[in-house]
Amino acid sequence: MVVVIGSGVIGLTSAYYLLQEGHEVTVVARDMPTRVGEPDHDWPGEWASPWGGAMFHPDPRAQGDERDIQRETFRLWWELYHADPFTGLGFRLTRDFYDETSYPGSESREKDSENRMWAREFPQFRWLQDHEIPARAKQKTFGGHVTHGVEYLSASVNPWVYLKWLRTFLERRGVKFIQSEVSSIAQAVEIAGDHSRLVVNASGVGAKHMEPVQDAAVKAVRGQTLWVKTSYDGPMCSRTGKYYTYVIPRPQSGGIIIGGISQPGNFSKVVDDEVNREIVTKVDTICPDMIANARATLFEKGDGPLPVTSEFEGLPVIKKIIGFRPGRDGGYRIEKETIAGGFTVIHAYGFEGQGYIYSGGIGQRVAWLAATKASL
Ligand SMILES: Cc1cc2nc3c(=O)[nH]c(=O)nc-3n(C[C@H](O)[C@H](O)[C@H](O)COP(=O)(O)OP(=O)(O)OC[C@H]3O[C@@H](n4cnc5c(N)ncnc54)[C@H](O)[C@@H]3O)c2cc1C
Structure with a gap:
């Protein structure tokens, strides 16, 4: 048996791959998604996954195995999307814009093309023509200076649907879910009633306090x-x-997520509308059509599948979201170690703003590590 601590996208996807390899899996988590068919609620708690955007953006900084990890997620999502229309996954043409601040080599298309543009591997990849870059994004006086952009087919996910789908998929195939907060690896194993002592630590920010x-x-x-x-x-x-920002469609439920804010050290759970104004301004430079379309949408509060709750900068807002990404100085951790008490722990946490993009490849590596005595 394998005990997975955590029921965010990393824990659930790890359980998915472990199950494919024939393991008996128990998930122990403080916070977990509801099941398909159960009413939604505002999934409280200190976890990240329900609040992700979440888009598949092939990270231009990724090299070597990091690219393979992301490739595996793309493959998994493609497979799930084509096998079941109710996963909360969706594929859409995607435009990425780059300016001189994006990363070394991003200051011009010529440099980028010989640099890190591995989005070239994605279906329907092409460089954008100059006239396809919105005029205001090109102006240096307004939010920097977009030098070039690309288009390709990529994916987005509706976390509220996908997490429920994953949990339900796993439960129907025998994965046990136990809702409990634990203070240590040993306590999780005890609660799961496990004797194999193989544990996946996918506790996100929880890894800060989890003993040992x-x-x-x-x-x-x-x-x-x-x-x-x-x-x-x-x-x-x-x-x-x-000028990091994004426009992410929500498959299955509709609407668009806009964002692009990263605030380490800020623990406020109160919505900051100054930050939201900044988001709207940034989005308006790269995707003015989306802002114009939303502003033309009738503002109407009320019930329905997507009830609008407020108006902000002329936009009908379904929800103002705050989320805390599980970051880690030095980057994410995927590693196996043996700890006191004879437990073998596979760590899988610290994915900050990329937990969805990494989820498939990390789940795959967790299963590899569970199957072998070797480390990665
Ligand atoms: C605004 C925002 C936008 C984002 N956009 C994207 C995006 O576009 N693309 C992308 O890839 N990613 C995005 N992310 C990041 C992504 O959401 C996270 O990286 C991902 O959800 C992390 O998943 P996780 O499973 O590691 O952690 P979490 O979702 O935080 O799950 C941790 C799990 O561990 C459990 N746990 C913790 N401590 C304990 C304990 N003591 N006892 C028992 N259980 C415990 C929790 O209850 C939970 O089940 C975004 C995040 C935010 C906030």
Whole structure:
């Protein structure tokens, strides 16, 4: 048996791969998604996964195995999406914009093309023509200076649907879920009634206090997004760098998530509308059509599948979201170790703003590590 601590996207996807390899799996977590068919609620708690955007943006900084990890997620999502229309996954043409602040080599298309542009591997990849870059994004006086952009087919996920789908999929195939907060690896094993002593630590920010892990490098990184009602069906968009921002469609439920804020050390659970104004301004530079479409959408409070709760900067807002990404100084941890008490622990945490993109490849590696005596 394998005990997985954590029921966020990393814990659930790890359980998925472990199950494929024939393991008996028990998930122990303080916070967990409800099941398909159960009413939604505002899933409280200190976990990240329900509050993710979440888009698949092939990280231009990724090299070697990091790319393989992301490739596996893309493959998994493609497979799940085509096998079941109710996963909460969706594929859409995507436009990424780059400016001189994005990363070394991003200051021009020529340098980038010989640099890190591995999005070239994605279906329907092409460089954007100059006229396809919105005029205001090109102006240096307004939010920097977009030098070039690319288009390709990528994915987004509706966490509220996908997490429920994953839990239900796993439970129907025998994975046990136990809702409990634990202070140590040993306590999780005891609660699961397990004797194999193989544990996956996918506790996100929880790894900071989990005995004996107590990883001081773990930190929460605050984000804020707006879930906006709109019938915009153009490309998903993102901009990398100092003016980081994104426009992410919500498959299955509709609406668009806009965001692009990273605030390490800020633990406020109160919505900051100044930050939201900044998000709207940034999005308006790279995706003015989306903002115009949403502003033209009738503002109407009330019930329905996507009830609008407020108006903000002329946009009908379904929800103002705050989330805390599980960050880690030095980057994420995927590693196997033996700890006191004879437990073998596979650590899988610290994915900050990329937990969804990494989930498939990390789940796959967790299963590899569970199957072998070797480390990665
Ligand atoms: C605003 C925002 C936008 C984002 N956009 C994207 C995006 O576009 N693409 C992308 O890939 N990622 C995105 N992310 C990041 C992504 O959401 C996270 O990286 C991912 O959800 C982390 O998943 P996780 O399973 O590691 O952690 P979590 O979801 O935090 O799950 C941790 C689990 O561990 C459990 N746990 C913790 N401590 C204990 C304990 N003591 N006892 C028992 N259980 C415990 C929790 O209850 C929970 O079940 C975004 C995040 C935010 C906030």
